[in-house]
Amino acid sequence: MKLSITVIGTGRMGSALAGSLLQSGYPTTVWNRTRQKTDPLARLGAIAASSVEEAVNAGEIIIVNVSDYEATKALLHSDAIASAIRGKLIVELTSGTPSGAREAAEWCTKHGANYLDGAIMATSDYIGTDAGTILLAGPREAFDTNRDVFRALGGNVQHVGEEPGRANALDSALLAIMWGVLFGTLHAIAVSQAEEIELGELARQWSATAPVIDGLVTDLIKRTSAGRFASDNETLSSISAHHGAMQHLLELMQFRGIDRSIVDGYDAIFKRAIAAGHLHDDFAALSHFLATGKQHAFDASH
Structure with missing residues (x-):
């Protein structure tokens, strides 16, 4: 029987993650601050939780995809959630810094949960495809045990190291290259337009x-x-x-x-x-x- 998964945060990316899990047959619970954003997923078979605590209790693996680590803290750092995550795997797929990932890992392990921190190196349309790339850092055993779950999210999900900040550090490095190219392109466009090219x-x-x-x-x-x-x-x-x-x-x-x-x-x-x-x-x-x-x-x- 497949593991039950919870996805917290169902914006464009979170919805893509939950949709891919549903398509692969995983029982999936979703929660979002704006409840209407979970409706399309509910029509696909997801259970829409009415609270974060209900969502966390429903899943053996908790995937978090919200705006930043501060938003994660606001949602999870309570006595009720701390008790509910014991023995579960938290997979943080929220953009942030290496130091933020280390703090999140410390809080989760302190409360008896396994923790993997990830960086999604793709737009939402790549989720669930062979080219979908997600970098995960944290305990290797937690990654290896759940390879099938991660494979449902993308064909190029990689474990990049035990140190929890590694995935976000790589994310920042790769984004630096991307932004260099994008801003360089903006300059090229400006020069071309000025010179009537x-x-x-x-x-x-x-x-x-x-x-x-x-x-x-x-x-x-x-x-x-x-x-x-x-x-x-x-x-x-x-x-x-x-x-x-x-x-x-x-x-x-x-x-x-x-x-x-x-x-x-x-x-x-x-x-x-x-x-x-x-x-x-x-x-x-x-x-x-x-x-x-x-x-x-x-x-x-x-």
Whole structure:
């Protein structure tokens, strides 16, 4: 017999999670602050709980997908809920910080529950599909025991470590890449429009350029991991080449009245590295000019 699951929070993502569980045959109880949001799931066979306590009591696994950890605290941190979660598995799929995940894990284990903290690396339409990616951190045994449940949520659900903050840390790192691309695209659109370039042309040229950029990102991660910061015969991009091109972009944006706040931040990082004598190093050397305390150690070793 399949485990009973509770999903707390049935916004777009929570509804997708609950819907996939129902489709896979799991008895599913749902709760949402706005009761009407549970109605479509109830029509699919879910039980709509009238309170958080009722929802928690109904499930052997409790999946939480609300706005943030503060919302989770407001819903779960009571004596009644603390008693109800004993012996159960809490799966927190709410966006947050690594420190927030660690605090949540501490509270759950203190009250006798297992805890996995997760990051959903997908939009709601990917939930339940083979490409659906969810990162989970916490006790490996809790993950392995419930693989079938997680498989119902997506074909690429991964255990990324025992430390409960790991999934959210990876989430933040990957979002940093995503936002870099999205804001870069906004800048590209602004430049194209200012220079009267059709956006269809921008899209075509991006398709041709994307594999090059993907290769640069992969190389940057590999070189930083290996500690290869000086330029060598395999360098794909140096600080000097990128800094020179950045000045042209800054000049164009200034001339066209395009907001420079983000690219000025990039330029400030370039200038710190150049002032420290790293103009001709590999682009990977810039990694030492983002983290407090790393720059001096890097300069002392070079």
